[in-house]
Amino acid sequence: MAMGPAPAPASKNINRAEVVDQNFMAHVSGLSEADIEPSADSDLDDKTLLSLFDCQLQSRQMDLMARIKRLENKVFYTIGSSGHEGNALLGYLSRTTDPAYLHYRSGGFMAARSMRGGVDFVRDTALSFAASRNDPASGGRHKVWGSKPLWVQPQTSTIASHLPKAVGAALAIAHAGRVGHSLEIPADSIVICSFGDASTNHSTAQGAFNMAQWAAHQGLPVPIMFVCEDNGIGISVKSPANWVHSNYSNRHGLHYVAADGLDLAAGYAPVKAALEDCRSRRRPVFLHLRTTRLMGHAGTDFEVDYRHQAELEAAEALDPLLRTAELLVVRGLLKPRQILDRYQTMHRRCLDEADRADTEPRLTETAQIMAPLAPWHPDRVVHRAQQCADEATRLAVFDQRLPERRPRKHLAVLINWALTDLLAQYDQALVFGEDVAQKGGVYTVTKGLYKRFGGARVFNTLLDEQSILGLAQGYAALGYLPIPEIQYLAYFHNACDQVRGEACSLQFFSNDQFRNPMVMRIAALGYQKGFGGHFHNDNSITALRDIPGLVVACPSRGDDAVLMLRTLMALAKIDGRVSAFLEPIALYMTKDLYQEGDSGWCFAYPEPGRHIAVGQGRVYFPDADELLIITYGNGVPMSLRVARELLDQHDRNIRILDLRWLLPLNDVQIAEHAEACNKILIVDEGRNSGGVSEGIITALQQHGLQHKPLKRVTSLDTYIPLGAAANLVLPDEAGILLEARKLLGIEPE
Numbered sequence: 001m002a003m004g005p006a007p008a009p010a011s012k013n014i015n016r017a018e019v020v021d022q023n024f025m026a027h028v029s030g031l032s033e034a035d036i037e038p039s040a041d042s043d044l045d046d047k048t049l050l051s052l053f054d055c056q057l058q059s060r061q062m063d064l065m066a067r068i069k070r071l072e073n074k075v076f077y078t079i080g081s082s083g084h085e086g087n088a089l090l091g092y093l094s095r096t097t098d099p100a101y102l103h104y105r106s107g108g109f110m111a112a113r114s115m116r117g118g119v120d121f122v123r124d125t126a127l128s129f130a131a132s133r134n135d136p137a138s139g140g141r142h143k144v145w146g147s148k149p150l151w152v153q154p155q156t157s158t159i160a161s162h163l164p165k166a167v168g169a170a171l172a173i174a175h176a177g178r179v180g181h182s183l184e185i186p187a188d189s190i191v192i193c194s195f196g197d198a199s200t201n202h203s204t205a206q207g208a209f210n211m212a213q214w215a216a217h218q219g220l221p222v223p224i225m226f227v228c229e230d231n232g233i234g235i236s237v238k239s240p241a242n243w244v245h246s247n248y249s250n251r252h253g254l255h256y257v258a259a260d261g262l263d264l265a266a267g268y269a270p271v272k273a274a275l276e277d278c279r280s281r282r283r284p285v286f287l288h289l290r291t292t293r294l295m296g297h298a299g300t301d302f303e304v305d306y307r308h309q310a311e312l313e314a315a316e317a318l319d320p321l322l323r324t325a326e327l328l329v330v331r332g333l334l335k336p337r338q339i340l341d342r343y344q345t346m347h348r349r350c351l352d353e354a355d356r357a358d359t360e361p362r363l364t365e366t367a368q369i370m371a372p373l374a375p376w377h378p379d380r381v382v383h384r385a386q387q388c389a390d391e392a393t394r395l396a397v398f399d400q401r402l403p404e405r406r407p408r409k410h411l412a413v414l415i416n417w418a419l420t421d422l423l424a425q426y427d428q429a430l431v432f433g434e435d436v437a438q439k440g441g442v443y444t445v446t447k448g449l450y451k452r453f454g455g456a457r458v459f460n461t462l463l464d465e466q467s468i469l470g471l472a473q474g475y476a477a478l479g480y481l482p483i484p485e486i487q488y489l490a491y492f493h494n495a496c497d498q499v500r501g502e503a504c505s506l507q508f509f510s511n512d513q514f515r516n517p518m519v520m521r522i523a524a525l526g527y528q529k530g531f532g533g534h535f536h537n538d539n540s541i542t543a544l545r546d547i548p549g550l551v552v553a554c555p556s557r558g559d560d561a562v563l564m565l566r567t568l569m570a571l572a573k574i575d576g577r578v579s580a581f582l583e584p585i586a587l588y589m590t591k592d593l594y595q596e597g598d599s600g601w602c603f604a605y606p607e608p609g610r611h612i613a614v615g616q617g618r619v620y621f622p623d624a625d626e627l628l629i630i631t632y633g634n635g636v637p638m639s640l641r642v643a644r645e646l647l648d649q650h651d652r653n654i655r656i657l658d659l660r661w662l663l664p665l666n667d668v669q670i671a672e673h674a675e676a677c678n679k680i681l682i683v684d685e686g687r688n689s690g691g692v693s694e695g696i697i698t699a700l701q702q703h704g705l706q707h708k709p710l711k712r713v714t715s716l717d718t719y720i721p722l723g724a725a726a727n728l729v730l731p732d733e734a735g736i737l738l739e740a741r742k743l744l745g746i747e748p749e
Contacts, residue, residue, distance in 0.1 A: 016312070017063070017064055020316055024322060025340060028325050033329060042266070042269065044265050044268040046333055050334075051112075051115060053324050053342075055085075055091070055108055056108055056321055057346045058111040059081045061349075062081075062126070065350040066129055066354075067299050068351065069354045070299055074130060074358040076131050077143035079298045080294075080298075081105040081108060082293075082294035083231060083291055084107070084261065084292075085321060086263075087108045087194065087227070089112075089271040090109050090192060090287075091109035091111065091113040091116070093271060093275055094113070094192055096150050099152075099166075099185070100113070102145045102152060102193075102194050106145050109145075110152065113152065117147075122346075124136050124137065124147070126353035126356070127357045129143055129354065130358050130360065132362055136148075137154050137510070138510060138511055139363075139511035141363070141509055144509055146509070146514075148514065151185065154509045154514065155505075155506070156509060159204065160202040160205035160208070161497055161498065161502055162193065163195065163204060164204060164470020165473035167470060167471070168472065168473055169191045170212070171220065172474050172477070174221035181478075183478055183479065185478075192227060194226075194229055196230075197233075197234070197239045197244050200244060208466075208467070208470065209226070211467040211470070212254065212284040213252060213284065216284055222282065222283060225275065225285045228244055228289065230290055231292050231293040232293075233293060233307075235297045236306040253284065254284050254285075255277060255285045256288065257274040258270065259274070260290045261290050262318050262323060265327055270287075292318040292319070293315060294315065325339050372510070372511050373548055374507075374548075374549045374575075375507065376575060381575065382570075384569075385566045385569075385570035386609045386611060389425040393424050394424055394608075397424045397452050403417040404606070408604050409602055409605070410589055411555070412443055412588040416448070419565070420449065421566075421608075422565060423449065423453050426481050429482075430480055430482050430483065431457065431458045432461050432485070433460070434461055434468070435460060435487065436485050437449075437455065437460045438450055441485070442487060445588065446458065466498055468484050469503065470498055473516040473518070481517060481519075481569065481572055483518070483520075483521060484518060485521045486522045488535060488538060488585075489523070489524035489538040489541070492543075499547055504550050507549065507576060508548070517572035517578065519565070519569055520578070522580055522581065524584060525537075525554075525582065525584045525685060526586065527584075527634045527730060529586075533719075534720050537726060538720070541554075541686055541692070542687075544582075549578065550578055551614060551661070551664070552579070552661070552662040553579060553660065554584070554632050554633050554660065555584075556632065556636035556658055557587075557601060563606055564581070564611075567613065570611070582633070582662075584633045586634055587633075587634060594640075601637060615661045615664060617657050617658055617660050618658040619658075620640065623655075625653070626677065627652070627679045627744055628673050628674055628677035628680050629642075629654060629683055630680065631657070631659070631684070632659040632662060636658045639736060642736045646746075650744070652744055657670070662692055665695050667702065667703065670696060670700065671700065674703075674708060679709040679710070679744070680710040680743075681710070681711050681736070682711070682713070684712060684714045684731070685731055687716065688715065688717050689717050691715070709743055711742065711743055713735050713736050715729055
């Protein structure tokens, strides 16, 4: 590569974006064919080279525009793609129907895919940079690479958290053929997932690679192309020399291909071959794309604080646009003056589009901002929840004995029957997780589903919660209705960001253009007689209640569980929503309520057509007004027993509100029953700090009920220990009774 003038010395007073800009113009001005290093033979034809150069120019000039217009407060994002423009090869050579999950330095890719798909990259990107409400990717909610017509799913991931769902999408493409599922994309599509070299070190990335290799090892098609754009540095931390190559070039089940993203002629054939290999052999490919990073991590990044001048100059000398300009000149496609004219014309156009985007409307109302976060069409959801499979199908899957005609059963059995009904009703429904298939789950909740519906619809996964939830997102994005199981609530915390940062954010950041509906089942909560300690007795749902858009449901009894599952599946189908269904483990097999053998906690299977509306709690003893107990989950049968004792011993009538829905809380119903009762007791098996009770108290205060005498019984702020010691930190009936007696003014015995 011919070298241009020496770059300006590194200094905090030097604008490195200006240096890169000036270096390019100076380099091109001085180009002479005699000075250009000839390229090896390449399959890259002249027309494609010109198109790719235009894409690289668009990406570069958008970066330069962002640095300029940020100073005018017209642009709100300055992480750029400069040095990574070689990823235009992937955008150009892949199809617009190949789902893409992209790294944030993907301007070249998006420009090329936009060109192939007839989308105006510069205009759309300017709207995104400006946070305009007319941004077609996110509606002004974030600067994201995304496009519904180009199959690029908007996301904000910077830490590889998008990799698990990309693997899930690849597996979903292959799975469709096995079950006859109709896809919106061709059956031979592949998934493209890009990330930086530093992101490979993230545990989420390692889990995704492992999931792809694990599946491929078993002979499953996994048509995914992992694209590691290696610029040698993660913000300010350098990657060890040859780390990516040494770590990934010889992994079992992962086909490694290296390509030079700094030289289009050199990179063209390897990138094309990698794409063709992934598409034809349906196997995971790891494309190691050489790049460099120009202009720092972002506009506010002073690289001189952590990179020497010589290192900066070396990186700037590798600018891929310099090499592309040389190729154009040596092939006689453009003269230096023509290249500069193209460069400056694109510069002016990007500035003009930025100014135009600045005049477009922005989000100015909370309703606008939150509109795509939690879509809600209650009439349609109710209609869907009231439907079921035809009677012949139901008879077949229930062995000719419909569940509503069977004796009353406990929670685990009724959930099992509900899942059977839902799998029969929704052809797109899948049940998966660790142990759910042949074993039928740790608590037999999924027993028999594998036999009834086959391994393509009920299947085991590897033991990794991030992968399970990533799989759910990938399947959901391609039209399935996943019902993933997380075996214990404590294990959800290992993968919380797959719901918080990925699944629940997708509708928000895509302006409801993309959805990944799912009903996440979690065996949860405490009271397992001390078995298993913390990891099998986790009473903390704070992390769930903090997730925008998530619906959290927690039944205490089997018939409610059935009705709530019907609603959640309808909500997923109609509005694309993500929900968490917390199943109290201690109540799975509970049959009795007041005394042994009374079967008071067994219930009949609800007739088809019934459901429970989101937010609607169950009220016991609605005419009682002395004391209201607000609770959920395991607290419900305990509170019922306390209420029975107070009635029998003291003739005191207690009203009980089983919330059933923990997010969103039904403030109106809580206030209605609190208003009707003299005093309030909250029984929350969550911890004293961060539990549901804090939300309940806030609701009461906001409805002007802070004057009501109120107490709460909660777990202690500790992890749950093993054995009988667990009973010392969880609410118990004696504690509930004691606080109820205090509120009612009953003297201790």
